[in-house]
Amino acid sequence: MPFHIMTLSRVAMPVSQAEGLKILERDQFCCRYCGLDGKASFENALVMSVDFVQPRARKGKKDPANLVACCRPCNTIKGTRVYKSFEDAKKYVLDRREQMRRAWEATRVRPAARAASA
16 A cells, blocks of 8 residues: 655555446436536546545545546546535535635636627
């Protein structure tokens, strides 16, 4: 079992390709956080991965109950934070995605809006 580089504590091994495929199939290739359908397009399939609900860095186990299908954006947003439950993690990820979307939209100036204000 490998060690976490910062704390030198033991962490679970990464998920093998076969184990990951089983988790993706169990969750029907849909992100358990945002619902992205990994079967809808090739591009969606490329961003699908498996997430440790309780992160490996926080002693999360490589147990199917601790693993979910996840798109990489949601996995990045969730990070290595620890939540009381999967539902708390999902709520955090969806709220953060919405905040990021609003911030991104606020920085975009639409040509029609620019012309109307001139």
